[in-house]
Amino acid sequence: MNWKKLFKPSVLQTGHELVERGNVGLYSQDDNLYTGNVTGTDGRTYTVQIIDNGNAMPPSLYCNCDDFFNKKRCAHLAAFFEYLNEDQKKSSNEVDEDEFIPAEEVFPVSADQNADVPAYQKNYQFYQVARAVSDFFIPRTNYKKAKQIIAENRIEITDINNSFVNASYFHYDGEEDRHALFVKCRYIEPRSGLKYSREKKYSIALILKRNELYSYGCEVESCERYTPFMYSGLYPLDDIQKEDPLCEHIIAALLLTNDYLNSHPNYADNTDMAGLKLLRSFTDSDFVPDQEQVKKDVVIVPRLKLNSGSGRYNRNRWSYYVTNELTVDFKVGNDRPYLVKNLNELVEKYQKKDVYQLGKKAGILFSKEDFTDTSKKMYEFIRSYIDEESYRQDLTDGSKTMTSKELLLYGQRLDDFFSLIEGHSLEVKADEAVADEIRNPVTAMSSQLVINLHAEPNKDINGEFDGVKLSGYVPMIIEGVNGAYYFSGGMFARITKENFNAIKPFVDMAEYETFEFTIGRTNLSQFYYHVLPQIEKYVRLDTKDEQLIEEYLPPESTFSFFLDADQEDVYCEVKAVYGDFSYSLSNQNEKINDDNFYRDLSRENQIIDAVNGFFPDYDPKSGRFSCDKDPDTVFNIITEGVNSLMKLGEVNTSDQFNRLTVRRGWNLSVGVSVKSDLLSLNVLSSDIPMDELAEILTSYRSKRKYHRLKNGDFLSFEDNDSVAALEEMMEDLHLSVQEFTDGKMNVPAYRALYLNKMLEDHDEIATDRDKNFKALVKNFKAVKDADYDVPASLKNVLRNYQKEGFRWILTLAGYSFGGILADEMGLGKTLQMISALLYEKEQGNLEQSLIVCPASLVYNWQSEFSRFAPDLNVEAIDGPKSNRKEIITKSSSDVLITSYDLLRRDIDLYEKKHFGYMILDEAQYIKNPKSGISKAVKIVKSSHRFALTGTPIENRLSELWSIFDFLMPGFLYDYETFRSDYESPIVNGGDDELTQRLSAMTSPFILRRKKETVLKDLPDKIEEVRYTVFEPAQKKIYDSQLVRMKNLIEQTSQEDFNKNRMRILADITRLRQICCDPSLIIEGYDGGSAKLDLLLELIEEAMDGGHKMLVFSQFTSMLELIEKKLKDNGISYYMITGATPKKKRLELVNDFNENEVPVFLISLKAGGTGLNLIGADVVIHFDPWWNAAAENQATDRAHRIGQKSKVSVFKLIVKGTIEEKILKMQEEKQNLADEILNGEGTSFFNLSKEELLDLLQ
Structure with a gap:
């Protein structure tokens, strides 16, 4: 078994080293199953197994290491194979005949003969074959065959070209590594022993990049690496192909290529495409000519070619089936234009400002000659066609499909060409079928084509009238996209799409440009009364024996x-x-x-x-x-x-x-009065019986179009604003039909503002408002003029919009309402609240008040009180439980400050307390209505309640409900009602009307201003996303984790997915950490981090410009890596994480705002609230978080009041990763909150399984 070809050379080398170290342990053999233990380079011992399936099938492999889990053939298996092989050799004294040869032995690089010559004279090889094929297998037997092929002169290089691979075809993102050496060889296979056999010639092609054999093709049919190809259509090699041993034909081609490079030193270098373009622009000239010195006298003359026929298959033009084919070729030149034989060459020479050869003695030097203005447009038309063809090649197999000397005109291309030549004359070359009808030259013009339709009676064999025979002539038409085209005499005409559609039936039936058809007696009406009127604009009817036809044409119906x-x-x-x-x-x-x-x-x-x-x-x-x-x-x-x-x-x-009547509306009036804390409503109608009101509303709620009254009339609900307004009032005020039927209702006073707006929006409803109701509404409409004077000590401190916020708070409190001060971060919500409390103190109305905030802001509040309202006695509730109890139960301070966590723990101590004002800072802390904190704050008794938050809605509408449930319980009803009536329809169905109604209901109690609308002198944030791409080692780790995650999630049921969200989140966090730096999760990783490199570049760039910056990351371990890099580079910095004591934080903040330290490292959550870092004018988000609101809060540490410079915000994103998807998700998910109160945000826990898989695509 040739086991070595299963592994890459680098893996074989590592496996060999493990064998040399003695890291392969004892193994057991059970029939064809081999089991062993291998200690890897990381010191861990892995179990490996090999099942020998014989020569018919490859062996089955197993190893319990991560590489094998990620579908890679690991060094542990390679070591075990070598161990088994050596053991077998020892027992049988076998010799491995089919060994592989290292690439450097096969493809040596020629050395400099003289080491003392200057550097610019030394041999330089940009492409080195040995380096390019270092990871490929070169069998010794194939190498010997290759040498024999060369010795017998059966292979030669026919083309070698240094160029660039096509970026879109080969999926390259950048220019840096597109250099490629294209080599084409001819291989001659000797004759076989058959009597009439002949030599066969085959092509062999290579694409060498600087560091790899990127692609190859071998068309030798008898070769096991046989690859049919077209030279321009080679595909990049995949990992499996790279593991296949090279055949003798490819090795022979590589040997010839290596000899060529050795004999042509300095053949190529690292000049990129932009550099080559620059160099070529200066070719044959010592300077770039001024525009005046370039003669604009080169013309392009188009010539049309018209071919007619019944249809044919054109294999060279997108397999396009044509009936009438119109093409154009071109002549180019000065006084005597020459026919262009290759449009590709014309475009290439012009782009390079090179010489375009017209004939043996004539040419155009485009560095000194240019097209006329009119011809330049024609050139751009030609160039766009060439680009289109190139793009099409990329989408197919890269093979050439175009006829290079002419263009086929059809569709949009025909429309574009006509626009260039309209009003001009040009030559037409036509085939014999239509040549006599065209007078050269033709003039291109827009026209209207009217068909002459001749009609005459059609008689049967007995001479009886049998209908109408119609005939006519229609010219040959070529269809475009926006019109159609035809030749007539000396005219090349364009007609409109409407014109063409009207005559198209005649065009379709025409043969050799004439047509004829018959309409029988029974269809005369259809033709004359229905067809002709539709096309009469483009058809001229000429009738023979019209009187006879009219006798048989029935009257029109x-x-x-x-x-x-x-x-x-x-x-x-x-x-x-x-x-x-x-x-x-x-x-x-x-x-x-x-x-x-x-x-x-x-x-x-x-x-x-x-x-x-x-x-x-x-x-x-x-x-x-x-x-x-x-x-x-x-x-x-x-x-x-x-x-x-x-x-x-x-x-x-x-x-x-x-007598059947449809009524479109009714007379409806509503009376409103204020009594104590209640609104009294009285509903009356003068023309609709009130006892039918319940049935009318039932019909309306059933989505019916109407209601039939007892008198038989129809009451239409379409465009009936009276019924819609009544229904809206019932729903939003939560009134029953019975209450409406009775005519009198009472609702809480906090509905007054919404009710007034609704009545103002519905003019069809008459209203009668008493003076108390009018006064309440007037006070809210004129908050700016409210009778609340800013305390004297703050008159010159508060800005105008802050004074308006101060009066808004007191106006709400005056009516026992609560509200959300939701100004964008940095606009001084704290100061506005302090000014209101100070006013109440000066008026003698301040009952002890309580402020609840995050623990990190307790001392910040205390500091702000000391700065702006020193007359108020303020005390922080801190220390041990006994100390806190003393303060809560016995303190007489004007204001107490505590944290959310301490309030929850001390809630029993507040049982008998009652506060004047209760203020929640960063009120998003109570966004979960079921949390202990939410329940605790709602238990504490107070007269006035306010919430301060820049993000009342981060992810869900329920967060807004929870805040209002604290401010004014019942205002947004109970949660189940709110969810069914508002949250679900808005979130799931995108109900715009409900969104507007909810906004109208809550807007009087939410005051939200943005910097750009209230603070003209505050610089805008300048936001920019900076992308980077992975380092190779980093990408491998990321891809491995990504594939594992996708497989895991795809194989997980919906139930298991819901149960394991925390585990999935942990896996996603690993992905995000890999984007930052794989060393966050892999001990000993030293493969580099693309994003860390980008950050250091950005920091240096900012420091060079004299800027100071904040660097945010969610991962404190990442901040530690950044800290180490800053130390290594001698850059001073500060750092705050969640572990930094609160007092230390304030010290660091003050120091940073006052000194020259350029960098402040901050964990996203630790720095998201309560810090004032106006000393910085650059903000860098190292990693994106799900919630854009959290990022924006962090950014606003620098972009807030007091900032004198423009603030630049950078987000660092690794392209093509989950980070890019998170960024996109942030943008998409902010729409919901924007519609309600201009907030933003999303959460991982809102993602469905399908959305999560989409993130991982």
């Missing part, structure tokens, strides 16, 4: 409808009128006889179908169509049927039918 009604049903009688005769139309049961055979049955049946659409039943006794007493059908007839029938004929109605 018209139709009349009579509508009647009784108490039970609605009826319709239909008549067809032909001149003086009329016929009652039955339900297709009317009999045709000798007297009425001329009737237009096709049209009559169309009318019957139209009537049946509204009147589904038919009574043969009365000859009337009816509705079968169905009120839905009656409503449909009144609202739509009458108008539809009037378009088909004359409609008459009876008095009984006219």
Whole structure:
């Protein structure tokens, strides 16, 4: 068994070293099963097994190492194979005849003869065959055969070319490694022993990149590596092909290539495509000519070629089937243009500014000559065609499919060509069938093609009238996309798509441009009354013996409808009128006889179908169509049927039918008054009985189009805003039908603002508001002018928008309402809240208040109070339980500050406490209504409740509900009601109307401003995503983990998927860590990190510009790696993680804002809240997180009030990985929150199995 070819040379080498070290342990043999232990390079011992399946099949292999698990043939198996082989050799004294030879022995590189010459004179080999095939197997026997092939002169190089591989075809992302050496050889296979056998010639092709044999093809049919190919269509080798031993023919071609490179030193170098283009632009000139020195005198002259025929298969043009073929070729030159024989060459020479040879003695030097302006457009048309062909080659097998000297004109390409030549004359070369009809030259112009249609009576063999014979002429037409084209005399004309569609039936039936057809007697009506009117714009009818035809042409049909009604049903009688005769139309049961055979049955049946659409039943006794007493059908007839029938004929109605009424609206009035904390509503209607109101609303909720009143009238719900407004009021105020029927209702006062807006939006509802209601609404509409004076100590501190926030807080509190101050981070929510508390203190109204915030912000609040309101007595609840109890139960301070965690632990101490204001900072902490923190804050008693958060909605609408459940319990109903009435329809169904209603309901109690709208002097954030790609070692690790994860998830049931989300999240986290640096999860990894390199470049770039920056990462271990790199490069920095004490954090923040330290490393969660880092003007997110809101919070550590410079935000993303998918997901998932309050966010735990698999694609 030739086991070596199962492994790559590098793996064989490692396996050999393991054998040399004695790392292969004792093994057992059971028939053909071999089992052994191999100690790997990592010091671990692995179990390996080999089952020898004989020569017919490859062996079965097993190893319990990670490489084998990831479908790689590992060094442990290679070592065991060698161990077994050596053991067998010792016992049988066998010699391995089929050994492999190292590439460097087969393909030596010629050395410099003189080592003392200057460097620029030394031999330089850009391509080295030995290096390119170092990982390929070269059997000694095949090498000997290759040498013999060369010695017998049976192989030669026919083409060798240094170029670049096609990026789109070979799937390259960049330019850096596209150099390739294309080699083509001819191999001659000797004659066989048969008498009449001949030599056979085969092609062999290679594509060598600098460091690998990228592709090869061997067309020798007898070779085991036989690969049919076209030279330009080689495919990159896959991993399995790279493990196959090279055949003697490929080895021979490589030997010749190696000899060629050794004999042509300095054959190629690392100049890329852009560099070559630059060099060529200066060819044959010491300077780049000015525009004035380039003569624009080169013209391109197109010539059309027209071929007619019944159709043929053209294998060179997309397998395109043509009936009439129009092509164009070109002449190019100055005074005497020459025919272009190769359009590819013309484009290539022009792009390179090279010489294009016209003939033996004539040419165009494009570095000094250029096309005229008109010809330049024609050149661009040609170039786009060449590009199109190249792209098509990439999509197929890379083989050439085009005829290089002419272009086939069809479809969009024909439209584009005509646009270039319209108004100009050009030559046409046509085949004999149409040459006589074309006068050269032709002028391209838009036209209208009208067909002359000749009609004459058609008679049978007895001379009796038998219909009409029609004939005409239509020119040969070539169809484009936006029009069609034809030749006529000296004209090449374009007609519109409408024109072409009208005459297309005649084009399709034409043979040799003429057509003829017959219309029989019974179809005359159809042709004259229905077909001709549709095409009369483009057909000119010429009739012979018109009087005779008119004698047999029946009168055109018209139709009349009579509508009647009784108490039970609605009826319709239909008549067809032909001149003086009329016929009652039955339900297709009317009999045709000798007297009425001329009737237009096709049209009559169309009318019957139209009537049946509204009147589904038919009574043969009365000859009337009816509705079968169905009120839905009656409503449909009144609202739509009458108008539809009037378009088909004359409609008459009876008095009984006219009494059927559809009402589109009603008179509705709502009275509103305020009493204590309640709104009193009174609903009245002057024309709809209130006792029918319940039934009307039931019909509306059932999604019916109407409700039939007791008096028989139809009340239409279509475009009936009164009913819609009433239903909306009932739903949003949670009022029952019975309450509406009674006419009087009471609702909480916090519904006043929403109710007022709804009534303002519905002018059709009359309203009567009392003075208390008007005053409440007025105060909220004029918050800016509210009678609350900013404390004197803060008048010059607060900005205008902050003063508005201050008054908004006090206005809400004045009506015992709560609210969410949701200003974007950095706009001073803390200061606005402090100013309101200070005002209450100065007015003598401040009852002890409580602020609850994250632990990291407790001292920040205390510091802000000391800075802006030193007159307020503020105390932080901290220390041991006994100390906290003392403060909670006995402190007389104006304001107490505690953390969410301590509040939860001390909740029993708040049982008898009552606070004036209770304020939640970073209120997203209570987004989960079932959490202990949410339950704890809602237990504490207070008069006024406010929430501060920049992200009231991060992932789910339930988060908004939870906050409002704290502020004003019941405002958004209980959660089950909110979920069924709002959350589910909005999230799952995208209900825009409900989204607007929820926004209207909550907006009075949410104040949200963004920097760009309130702070014109605050610089905008400049955001940029910077991409990088993996290092090779890093990519292998990532791909291995990715494949394993995808396989695992695909094989996991939905139930197991839901149970194992934490495990899946851990695996995804490993993927994200690999994107950062594989050493985060792999001990001893030293393969490099592309993103870490990018970060260091970005840091150096920013430092060079005098910038200071914040670097965020979710992984503290990643920050430690960055820290090490910064130390190695002598870059000073600060770092904050979750383990950094809170007081230390403030010290580091202050130091960073004041000194010249350029870098601040911060873990995403530790730095997401409470830090003011305006000293930085660059923010770098090293890794993306699911929640964009968390990233934005981190960014706003720098982008906040006091920032004087523009803030640049960079996100570092590894392209083609889960990071890119997360980035895209962040953008898509923010829409929901934007619609409600302009927030954003998403979560891993919201992802379905299918969404997760999509992330991993």
